[in-house]
Amino acid sequence: MEKDTQGYPKVFLQTGDCYLAVQPTLVNTVLGSCLAVTMHSPKHGIGAICHAFLPDSSDNKRPGVSTIQPCRFVDTALETMLDSMKKLKIPKSDLVVKMFGGASGIAVRGMEYSSYDIGRRNVEMARKLLKFAGLDISVTDVGGNQGRKLLFLSNTGEVWLKRLTKNTFDKESMLTGRR
Template identity: 40%
Template sequence: MVSSEPVLVTTLLGSCVAVTIFNFRLRLGAICHAQLPGGDLFDEVGPQGKYVDTAIRVMLERLLHRGALRGELEAKVFGGADMFDARGKLRTVGRQNSEMALKVLAHESVRVAKHDLGGERGRKIIFHSHTGEVLLKRMRKSGGC
């Protein structure tokens, strides 16, 4: 979702990752909620927003198309929890999602102002599209995707 209108977007996150990107000059905000790290890592082909890498790139394309400049963008990244027993697993889906989000943002030269990633608890976030503010609540040890 990309909007210059005031919109509150609420989402629940488990192993999924939400990335918000905001442009202060244009008061233009964007958010995605992605389930898997990258389309090229899985046989399944799904919508662009399903994968962290493509979701971020589509958001950036839409922001730049609306007049944002790459150096003006500020990202915040949330989620990537290990919702199930992850003992002994080095690369859980949550960790892969978190790593992919940070990797793509770095590759695209987008500054990450804040991140709250990993752990064993889901998160609820509320994104204010017109200010870039994100309210975060950590859930009990269940919930989210």
């Protein structure tokens, strides 16, 4: 990392969680087929991130689960993040959106299409909902068959990404996607 991030509070984002940071925070998470979407307002220095596990809460047949853990699903995670930004009076036009993860599992690698490809379905759901909300995605690193480790600096919107291999981190890149 180029910046000194030592002074920031650190949060590990679990699967099915969202985090809204009104104070500068370094959020990290590890993704496979799960999807992380970040939203950042450069004007306000506020950021949010989700770690969604499944694409659609309507697929969930157990009552009440989506209300207990709304960020478990891409649809309800994005709704939660957008509602939080709205409550903070941050207009959608101020948001810079980035998307990461959605890797395919080993069982579907090499297949052209599979309904079990949760990673692909997560990405498709996010793209559809963000487009419907009128939001552009400034940076994406999605798909493939490698997991990713992500670091998100909430006040700047910067994201550092490492692709995971079987034994170690394979590739490092810095994705800022600033306007």
